[in-house]
Amino acid sequence: MESAALIIVLVIALALFFDFTNGFHDTANAMATPIATGALKPKVAVLLAASLNLVGAFLSTEVAKTISGGMIREDQLSPDIFPPIIFAGLIGAITWNMLTWLLGLPSSSSHALFGGLIGATLVGVGASAIDTGVVLSKVILPALIAPLTAGIIAFAVTKIAYGITRRYDMKADGRDGFRWGQIFTSSLVALAHGTxxxxxxxxxxxLALITVGWQSTSNPDPQLWVVFACALTIALGTYMGGWRIIRTLGKGLTDVKPAQVFSAETSTAATILASSALGFALSTTQVASGSVIGSGLGRRGSTVRWNTVGRIMIGWVLTLPAAGAVGAAAALIVVWLGGWGVAVDAVIAVVIILGLFLRSRRDSVTSANAMSEVADSGAAVKVPRKPGPTRRQRRLERDKAGKDA
Structure with a gap:
């Protein structure tokens, strides 16, 4: 009983660390674009996002029920084996989150979690413990539909925004009047992310508490202390700021202007809030990326960097199987070594996390350099510099100055 309690404590601790990585991994979804346009200063943006993530975590539990009472069949879980399997799945999710953060790729923390849990469950319990219907309808299908839907909405809203304001605003800075709209819609995305x-x-x-009998299977709602712990942890992670991914989404996909940001964030928030109400555990990262791409296509003269889009899409495709493979490998260690396997997995997790973190220090990305072109100037668009004098012109000026002297 004591060993089971210790494993549950380890599972909760690792789950909260995943929640922390989810926060700093996904800060970019809400705040990359307003930082890129200068609507918000970087540190103000992440503080605002953290606060709204905290509030949003208390607004809905439908997605939590999808995981605790839908994706995995509790009636086929053994109290002895499944908590270590959850532990192994979390290792898969955290490993992928840390790796993609290091590379600056806005991959899905959600699908990393699903992949890790599915891979570990397949090895430790078997395919019968996974409700494929729920996985397909509430995980896979939204992953395919949500980014496309968000992109189409953002494209349409961008067209409408520029069409309405074109005759009234002839400024070259991309509709400066949208600044407060950017702040509002980005805040809404941060709130939606928490939900x-x-x-x-x-x-x-x-799910871990249910499998060991510490919570009834008839009540998949998270307990109040669980809600508080997860809300605070994701808010803290959000405040830390995933500056590498903020740089990719803010200026790596397309050069965003204020009206585009308003359109993209409106689309992202609407899609996430609707999905949360329906219990769809979609990827906010995929939705945000799709919205940014759609807004880039919607503005005349804007250029979408398709090479970056390709890298992101490869990350999307690899997330489920890659996290699943790591989760399966960690579960295999548990199956082979039993209780000692959890200890071995814990050591491996610490080594991976520290290794990736130390590697990131070689080329650190912070609030000071993530968006240096716009964060330093506070401008939405870089002003073209006037060409300086040529070498011949400088020589002639020197000669003239010498003659005058």
């Missing part, structure tokens, strides 16, 4: 992503960690912890 969706924080719930996933709540669901994992609740």
């Amino acid at each position: 969706n992503d924080a719930q996933k960690t709540m669901g994992v912890i609740t």
